[in-house]
Each structure stands twice: as C-alpha cells, then as structure tokens.
Amino acid sequence: MAAALEGIRVIDLTVWFQGPVAAQHLADFGAEVIKVERPQGGDQGRGVRSIKALPVGDWNQYFLVINRNKKSMALDLKKPAGREIMYRLVEKSDVFLSNMGVELLESWQLGYEKLSAVNPRLVYATNTGYGRFGQVNKPSFDMTVQALTGIMARLGEPGQPPIYLGMGSGDAYGGLMSALGIMLALYHRNRTGKGQMLDASLYGAQLFLTAPTLQAYLATGSEEYSKQQSRKAAENPLWHRYPAKDKWLFLCVPNTDESWSRLCRSLDDAALASEARFDSIEKRRRNAKALVARLDKIIKRRTAAEWMARWRPLDIVASPIHNLADLAEDPQAWENDYFVETYCEEVQRQVKVRGLPIGLSKTPGSVRSLGPELGQHTEFILTETLGYSWEQVGEFKAQGAIL
Amino acid sequence: MSKALDNVVVLDLTTAFWSSIGTALLADFGAQVVKVDNLPGPGAGAGVSGWDYKAELAQRNKLSLALNLDDEAGCAILRELVRECDVLVTDWPRAEIERRGLDYVSLCALRPDIISAWASGFGPKGPDRDLPALDELAAARTGMMPILPQPGQPPVYAGAGQMYTAVMLAFGVALALHHRQATGEGQEVDVSLFAGNMYGASLDVQAFLAMGGERFLHPVARLDAGNPMSGILYPSQDGRWVCLTMPDTDRWWPGLAAIVGLDPNDPRFDSHEKRCGEHRLELIRVLEEAFRQRPADHWKRELTARQLSADLIEEFDYPANDPQAFRNRYILELDRPGVGHVKTLGFPIFMSETPARFNRAAPCVGQHSAEILHELLGYSEDRIGELAANGVIA
Numbered sequence: 001m002a003a004a005l006e007g008i009r010v011i012d013l014t015v016w017f018q019g020p021v022a023a024q025h026l027a028d029f030g031a032e033v034i035k036v037e038r039p040q041g042g043d044q045g046r047g048v049r050s051i052k053a054l055p056v057g058d059w060n061q062y063f064l065v066i067n068r069n070k071k072s073m074a075l076d077l078k079k080p081a082g083r084e085i086m087y088r089l090v091e092k093s094d095v096f097l098s099n100m101g102v103e104l105l106e107s108w109q110l111g112y113e114k115l116s117a118v119n120p121r122l123v124y125a126t127n128t129g130y131g132r133f134g135q136v137n138k139p140s141f142d143m144t145v146q147a148l149t150g151i152m153a154r155l156g157e158p159g160q161p162p163i164y165l166g167m168g169s170g171d172a173y174g175g176l177m178s179a180l181g182i183m184l185a186l187y188h189r190n191r192t193g194k195g196q197m198l199d200a201s202l203y204g205a206q207l208f209l210t211a212p213t214l215q216a217y218l219a220t221g222s223e224e225y226s227k228q229q230s231r232k233a234a235e236n237p238l239w240h241r242y243p244a245k246d247k248w249l250f251l252c253v254p255n256t257d258e259s260w261s262r263l264c265r266s267l268d269d270a271a272l273a274s275e276a277r278f279d280s281i282e283k284r285r286r287n288a289k290a291l292v293a294r295l296d297k298i299i300k301r302r303t304a305a306e307w308m309a310r311w312r313p314l315d316i317v318a319s320p321i322h323n324l325a326d327l328a329e330d331p332q333a334w335e336n337d338y339f340v341e342t343y344c345e346e347v348q349r350q351v352k353v354r355g356l357p358i359g360l361s362k363t364p365g366s367v368r369s370l371g372p373e374l375g376q377h378t379e380f381i382l383t384e385t386l387g388y389s390w391e392q393v394g395e396f397k398a399q400g401a402i403l
Numbered sequence: 404m405s406k407a408l409d410n411v412v413v414l415d416l417t418t419a420f421w422s423s424i425g426t427a428l429l430a431d432f433g434a435q436v437v438k439v440d441n442l443p444g445p446g447a448g449a450g451v452s453g454w455d456y457k458a459e460l461a462q463r464n465k466l467s468l469a470l471n472l473d474d475e476a477g478c479a480i481l482r483e484l485v486r487e488c489d490v491l492v493t494d495w496p497r498a499e500i501e502r503r504g505l506d507y508v509s510l511c512a513l514r515p516d517i518i519s520a521w522a523s524g525f526g527p528k529g530p531d532r533d534l535p536a537l538d539e540l541a542a543a544r545t546g547m548m549p550i551l552p553q554p555g556q557p558p559v560y561a562g563a564g565q566m567y568t569a570v571m572l573a574f575g576v577a578l579a580l581h582h583r584q585a586t587g588e589g590q591e592v593d594v595s596l597f598a599g600n601m602y603g604a605s606l607d608v609q610a611f612l613a614m615g616g617e618r619f620l621h622p623v624a625r626l627d628a629g630n631p632m633s634g635i636l637y638p639s640q641d642g643r644w645v646c647l648t649m650p651d652t653d654r655w656w657p658g659l660a661a662i663v664g665l666d667p668n669d670p671r672f673d674s675h676e677k678r679c680g681e682h683r684l685e686l687i688r689v690l691e692e693a694f695r696q697r698p699a700d701h702w703k704r705e706l707t708a709r710q711l712s713a714d715l716i717e718e719f720d721y722p723a724n725d726p727q728a729f730r731n732r733y734i735l736e737l738d739r740p741g742v743g744h745v746k747t748l749g750f751p752i753f754m755s756e757t758p759a760r761f762n763r764a765a766p767c768v769g770q771h772s773a774e775i776l777h778e779l780l781g782y783s784e785d786r787i788g789e790l791a792a793n794g795v796i797a
Contacts, residue, residue, distance in 0.1 A: 002582075002586070004578045004579070004581060004582040005578070005581065006585075007585075017606070021605070025574070029578055044651060047651070050629065050679065051606075051610045051614065051629065052610070052618050052619070052623060052629040053618075053627075053628075053629035053630075053679070053683065054614055054616055054618055054629070055614075056610075056613070056614065057613060057614050059613065061609050061610065061612070061613035061614075062606065062609075062610070065609050066605075112755075130727050130731070131727060131730065131731030131733065131753070132731065132753055133730045133731050134726065134727040134730040134731060135726075135727070136727045138707070138710060138712075139648075139710065139711070139712035140712075141633075141648035141649075141650070141712050142648065143633075143634055143646055143648045144646055144647075144648045144712060144713055144714040145714075147644075147646040147714050147715065147716045147717060148714055148717050148721060148722065148725075149717075149721075149722055150717055150718045150719035150720075150721055150722055151561070151563070152646075152716055153716050153717065153718045153719075154718070154719070155551070155552075155559055155561055156551075156552050156553075156556065156559060157552075157556055157557065160552065160553055160556060161553060161625055161636050161638075161644065162636060162644055162646075162716045163551050163552060163559055163561075164551075164634065165551070165561050165563055165603070166547055166551065166603065166604045166606070166607050167605075167606035167607050167610070167634070168605060168606040169563070169603050169604070172567070172602060172603055172605050172606075173566070173567060173570070173603070176567065176570045176571065176574060176602070177570060177751050177752055178752075179574055180428070180570055180573055180574040180577060180752065181752040181754060183574060183577035183578060183580075183581060184407040184408065184432050184577055184752075184754065184757065185407065185754060185756075185757070186581055187407060187408065187577060187580055187581055187584065188405065188406075188407040188408075188409075188756065188757050190581070190584050190585075191409070191584075192405065194756060196754055196755045196756035196757065197754075197755040198752060198753060198754045198755065199752070199753040200751060200752050200753075201731070201751075201753075203727070203728070203731075203733065204731060204733040204750075204751040204752075204753075205751050207722055207728060207733045207734065207748065207751070208566065208733070208748060208751040209563050209566050209567075210563065210566075211424065211460060211566055211748055212420065212421075212562045212563075212565070212566070213562065213719075214719055214722065214748060215456055215457065215459075215460050215747065215748050216456065216457075217719040217723065218456070218719075218723055218734065218745075218746040218747060218748065219454065219456035219459075219745065219746075219747070220456075221723075225719065226718045226719040226720065227718070231557045239539070241548075241557055241558055241560065243557075248548075248549070248557070248558050249543075250539050250540065250542075250543040250548075250560070252535075252537055252539050252540060317534075317535055317537070317540070319539075319540045319543040319544060320543065321543045321548050321549060321558045322543060322544050322545070322546050322548075322549075323546050323549050323550070323619075323620045324546035324547070324550070324607065324608060324611040324619050324620060325546070325611070325619075325620055326544075326546060327544065327545060327546035327601070327608065327611075328546075328611060328612055330544060331529055331530060332525050332526065332529040332530065332531045332532075332544070332597060333597070333601065334529075335526075335528040335529035335530075336525075336526035336527065336528050336529055336595070336597075336598070338526070338597065338598050338601050339612070351612075351613065352612040352613070353609065353612065354601070354602075354605055354608060354609050354612070357571060357594065357595075357598035357599065357601065357602045358571050358574065358575040358578070358592070358593075358594055358598070359526070359527065359575075359591070359592065359593035359594070360575065360578060360579060360582075360590055360591070360592055361507075361590045361591035361592075361593075362582070362588060362590035362591075363578070363579075363582050363590065
C-alpha cells in the first residue's frame with residue numbers, strides 16, 4: 001500500500017522522548033526519517049536501563065519503540081566536517097526537527113536562518129521547553145513542566161501528593177503537536193514552495209493538554225477546577241467512580257429522573273428509589289455526598305462483572321476500571337492495531353509494541369522495523385543519499401566526524 | 404501572512420468538546436470550517452448563560468450553519484455541501500452516520516476525493532466499536548487510572564486522554580490532505596478516545612508490554628519511586644511540593660547534592676547505580692528529610708541558581724498569570740462584549756509564516772447560515788428566506 005508521507009525526508013536531531021516520538025509519527029506514515037546522533041553513545045534514550053526501578057530486560061523498549069521505522073546516522077556536529085555533511089543532508093531533506101536547546105543549535109550553526117538559506121523549502125521544527133519567545137530558559141523535562149501547568153495540583157484526594165499523568169505524558173503530547181505542525185507546514189510548502197520555522201513547546205502543549213479544566217479556570221477562577229476535590233463529593237454522583245466487590249467501576253449516567261429510576265431498578269435496593277432526599281435532579285445534586293456514600297455501599301455488594309451484566313441490557317453506561325494487564329489483553333486494542341506485534345532484531349523474536357493510534361484507510365501507518373543501531377545507516381546515507389565517495393567517507397571517519 | 408490550510412473547506416459535524424477542538428485546530432490554521440448545528444437543537448444561547456467559555460475554545464474561527472436534518476430539504480443541503488467540501492469530520496455514532504447517508508461510500512458518490520474523518524470512542528473495529536464516545540469510558544479501559552494515585556487511594560480520572568485524540572484528529576486529517584495533494588486521492592481517517600488515552604500513556608503501557616510485573620498494576624508509593632532524583636515529589640517546609648526530573652543522575656548529582664547539603668562524594672551515593680540501585684530508598688529518605696528543612700521559595704531560588712531540572716508544583720493561577728504563557732500566545736487575553744476582559748487558551752503551535760490566528764469568536768447557532776448557502780452553494784436571497792421560513796435553516 002502507498003504511504004502518506006512517501007518521498008518526505010526528515011532529519012531527526014532529537015533525544016529522549018518528545019522529539020523522537022514526533023518523528024516516529026512521521027516515520028509510521030512512511031517518511032524517511034534519519035535520526036542524527038552523536039557518535040559517543042547516541043541518543044540518551046539508548047542508555048535507559050531501568051523503569052520504575054525494574055530492569056528493562058533484554059530489549060530497551062523505551063528507545064526502540066519511539067525510534068521505530070527510522071535510520072540512524074552518527075555524526076559529530078561539533079566538527080566542521082560533521083556540519084558539512086549536515087548541510088548537504090539539509091539540502092536534500094524536507095524537514096529538520098530538533099528538541100535540542102535553541103542556543104545549542106545556534107552554536108552548531110544549525111539555526112533556522114542558516115538552514116533555510118541552505119534550503120528555502122525546509123520545514124524547520126523545534127521542541128523548546130517553554131516557547132520561542134520570552135525570558136524563560138531552564139531545563140524542561142516532562143514532569144517539571146507538568147508541575148507548572150497546574151494539572152498535577154488538582155488531581156487526587158485533598159491532602160494527597162499531586163499526581164503526574166504518567167511517564168512521558170506531556171512529551172507524548174508535545175511530540176504529537178510537533179507532528180501536526182510539521183504536516184501543516186508541509187501542506188503549505190507544497191502549495192507555495194516556501195518552508196518555515198515552527199515550534200511546539202512542552203509547556204504550550206501541556207497547557208493545552210489540560211484544556212478541559214484550565215479553560216474553565218481561566219473563565220471562572222474557581223477553585224473547583226484548580227484544587228483537589230474529594231471523591232466523596234461529586235457534581236453528579238451518577239457519573240462517578242465506585243468500588244465494586246473486586247475492582248472499581250466508572251459509572252456514566254446523566255442526572256435525569258428517567259436514568260435515575262432505571263439505575264435504581266438495577267441496584268436491588270428497594271429503599272433507595274423512594275428516598276425523598278434523592279428524588280429530584282436538584283436534590284441528587286444537593287445531597288451528593290450522601291448519595292455517593294449510599295452508592296458506595298450498594299455497589300460494593302457485587303463484582304464489577306455482575307454489575308456490568310445487569311447494566312448492559314438496561315443501557316446503563318459504565319466500565320470496569322482496568323489495569324495495564326487488562327489493557328494488554330483487550331481485544332479492542334488489538335483489533336484496531338493500537339497494539340501490534342513486530343520482530344525485534346535485538347532479541348530475535350516477535351515482541352508486542354504500541355501500534356497505530358491513527359487510521360488512514362488508503363495510506364495506513366505501519367511498523368516496519370524497531371529502532372536502529374547507532375550509526376547503522378551512516379555509510380549508506382553518505383554514499384547513496386548524499387553522493388559522497390568511499391574515499392571521502394574514509395576521511396570523515398579519520399577526522400572523527402562520523403562513527 | 405498566508406494560511407497553512409488556505410482553500411481547505413471542512414464540514415464539521417462534531418458534537419463533543421474534544422472533537423470540536425480537533426476541527427478548531429484546523430480552523431486556527433486557516434481552514435474554512437463550517438460547523439453544522441442540527442435543528443431543532445438548543446436555540447442560540449440556550450443552556451449556557453453568559454460567556455460560553457467551552458465554545459470560545461472549541462468553536463473559535465468556525466462558521467455556523469443551522470440545518471434541520473430531519474427535513475428532506477435540510478438533508479439535500481447537507482449533500483450539496485459535501486460536494487463542496489474537502490474534509491468531513493464527525494463524532495456521531497455509526498448507526499446515525501449510516502442513517503443520514505454519510506458513510507464513506509455514500510460520501511464518495513457525492514465527492515470522490517473526499518477525506519472523511521471519524522472520531523469515535525473505541526475505533527472502527529472490535530466488539531466495542533459502538534460504545535459511546537465518552538472519555539471516561541476510554542480512560543477506564545486504558546489501565547492507568549488505578550496506578551496514578553498513591554496506594555490505597557481511589558483511581559484517578561485526569562480528563563487529558565480526549566485532548567490527545569483531538570490533536571490526532573487534526574493530524575490524521577493533515578496527513579490525508581498531504582496525500583491528496585500529492586495524488587488526488589481522498590480516504591477515511593479514524594481516531595478514537597481509546598487510542599488517544601493509550602497514546603498518552605505510551606511509556607507506561609509499552610514498559611508493561613515489554614517487562615510485565617506487578618509493579619505496573621498497583622500504585623507505587625512516592626517514597627518507593629524508581630529514581631530518587633526523577634519523577635518524584637518532596638514536600639518542603641511550608642507544605643508546597645518540589646518536583647525533580649533528573650533522569651541521568653550523574654549529570655545532576657553534584658548540583659543537587661550541593662543544595663541539599665550532601666557531600667557529592669558521599670560513598671553511599673557516588674554513582675548512578677548506587678543512587679538508583681542499592682541505596683535508592685536511602686537516598687529518597689535523605690532527600691525527603693532535606694527538603695523538609697526549608698520553605699518552597701528557598702528551593703525555587705536554589706534550583707534556579709544552579710539550573711537544575713526541578714520546579715515547584717503550581718496551581719492554575721500560575722499559568723493564568725505567567726508572562727511566558729502570554730508572550731507565546733498559549734493563553735490569550737480578549738475582550739468579549741457583555742463579558743469584558745477574558746482569558747482563554749490560545750495556540751500550542753507557533754508557525755513563522757502561517758501562524759494560528761484568532762479571526763472570529765465562536766459563532767452563535769446559525770450565525771453564518773445565509774452566508775454559507777450564498778457563497779458555497781450560490782443560493783439566492785429569496786431561496787434562503789424561504790428555507791428559513793420553512794424551518795429548514797435558522
């Protein structure tokens with residue numbers, strides 16, 4: 001099948017997660033992504049040895065999955081010869097992407113002005129920490145930026161520590177924003193012949209990530225959105241989290257009289273339906289705490305599966321709250337290719353990986369290979385793509401410009 | 404300034420906040436997005452009193468056409484619009500899409516190169532493809548809710564999963580537009596809340612797939628974090644939290660040791676292996692004790708002075724007043740008639756040649772009905788008046 005980004009060449013000068021995952025989206029849809037890495041050790045993500053204090057095992061999935069479908073070129077950009085190679089690559093590429101600091105890129109003479117002079121059609125994308133403008137210039141790993149957005153402070157029960165949305169959650173969003181920006185710029189370039197510079201920062205992305213509550217806070221200034229709220233109170237107790245006998249459930253029932261009576265019928269608690277303090281929309285809202293406490297008791301009487309079996313025929317919307325082991329077996333994830341299996345060279349067997357969250361019917365994404373070895377394609381790119389002779393390759397090697 | 408998506412017409416049949424944000428992103432970058440409001444729906448202004456801040460974000464830069472789709476004349480107008488649009492986006496249930504003749508095959512008959520994007524709850528395949536498109540259901544299935552909080556605490560719903568899906572929707576459409584630009588071929592695009600939630604949880608999900616283990620199934624206590632210097636919170640003297648992210652601890656250890664009064668050569672902690680391995684819990688205990696000694700402001704000064712990768716946990720009032728957020732247009736200040744000075748989320752992507760623009764505020768229902776019918780379909784004023792009189796448009 002055809003690929004959406006056939007013929008698009010991307011220079012991927014990124015490390016860790018946000019930048020690499022942006023390029024991964026493009027690589028999945030068929031762009032030729034060339035990951036440019038420092039010869040000494042390459043991307044720091046290659047060095048990940050443990051996650052949550054557990055050893056990563058025999059294959060470094062952290063690095064190999066976000067760098068899938070890519071080629072690797074080991075290039076020392078501190079050396080003039082390394083930069084010369086980079087400029088030639090820029091001439092022959094469509095996109096330059098980096099999540100290195102803007103100052104570092106300038107010091108390597110890889111700023112926007114320089115590269116757009118080399119190739120005016122180039123789409124030049126950065127992932128800064130806090131945006132291209134303004135005074136802020138400090139380290140920007142995912143969780144510290146998430147800390148500043150305010151989303152962490154509002155999650156969890158009052159008095160509990162703030163809550164992080166998950167490893168790399170903000171990076172994943174910044175990477176996706178970056179991929180979107182690159183596509184918009186490519187579309188514009190194809191029409192006009194003109195490249196441009198774009199930036200998707202970690203801070204900007206994470207502010208947008210918290211839109212459902214931050215937008216409400218910006219409008220109202222209400223602490224209801226900015227501070228931790230107890231589960232024991234709820235705006236609508238029928239749309240809420242409850243523990244069943246074995247695991248938690250998410251009940252998603254609108255607060256209407258009709259759905260309340262339907263829910264009551266399913267609960268086997270004769271007293272509840274007739275309780276005056278819950279017999280109107282307004283009273284269920286006003287007496288929410290008491291209702292949460294009542295439902296807590298009732299729902300604990302049966303298992304999640306028992307409740308789901310009762311609720312489904314009544315069109316009462318709910319879901320068991322799964323853990324990652326449930327997710328790993330979820331047929332819905334596998335049938336839609338949100339998970340796929342692919343061959344891992346490193347361990348010579350099929351492995352399970354995060355698949356393709358975006359479906360395109362005629363130009364679907366694919367997982368063709370996992371992350372490359374450091375410098376695996378350096379010689380190939382130098383000779384085939386950039387037209388250097390083997391003699392020149394030897395000189396570059398002697399100078400230490402390539403691995 | 405030019406627009407990235409100049410001349411792209413999007414027929415927007417989304418109904419939810421998150422999916423409407425997906426099409427708003429296309430509008431921000433210059434697509435002409437025609438939002439179809441189904442009549443008889445809530446009348447203009449119904450349901451929300453005062454400023455509708457959700458619409459301010461999700462419907463900005465769009466045009467609104469109010470159309471009665473239960474009327475054959477309304478459906479006919481919709482079909483005519485399909486012929487004129489490049490992209491159709493909907494989050495309707497499948498049965499509804501088919502009933503209205505908006506399935507891909509029917510759309511292609513009207514416009515062969517159309518891009519048809521469907522934003523669903525759980526994707527186009529599988530046993531649960533027709534579950535309602537609710538972020539809560541998708542989050543519940545993703546496996547993260549139980550492990551976000553501390554041990555013994557209720558599972559956490561963050562509400563962020565839908566925002567990944569919103570951007571995937573815009574990205575998927577942009578990919579399809581790119582392919583159509585090269586080949587003239589349209590296609591179907593699908594994204595789902597489930598996929599968005601799973602993608603947001605990428606690293607945890609992938610680590611579990613590869614490594615397995617009980618540690619991924621239950622909350623990990625704060626004082627049992629995998630790395631004492633990264634992805635961890637410590638309370639300061641005044642109760643405010645300090646958040647550290649220094650994954651490559653060799654690089655950051657000398658600076659951190661200095662501000663907490665430890666000897667960087669302390670033999671318990673003088674290598675990454677020791678800090679994250681055999682002496683991990685001890686280092687967490689030592690840092691916990693150290694951060695409690697001084698207030699948050701002290702730590703902020705010290706962390707900043709040494710350019711360490713760490714910060715304080717802030718609340719929403721921080722970005723709401725952060726010059727950096729305004730300077731980069733991540734948050735905008737606007738004047739709204741009858742409301743006054745307001746703040747709203749802005750644009751997460753900066754583009755030098757085709758920047759996102761705020762051209763028009765969220766429309767009232769049917770605000771542009773006449774304009775669209777006239778400009779896109781060439782209807783006469785008389786005809787438009789007649790359709791309005793018959794309740795086909797509003």
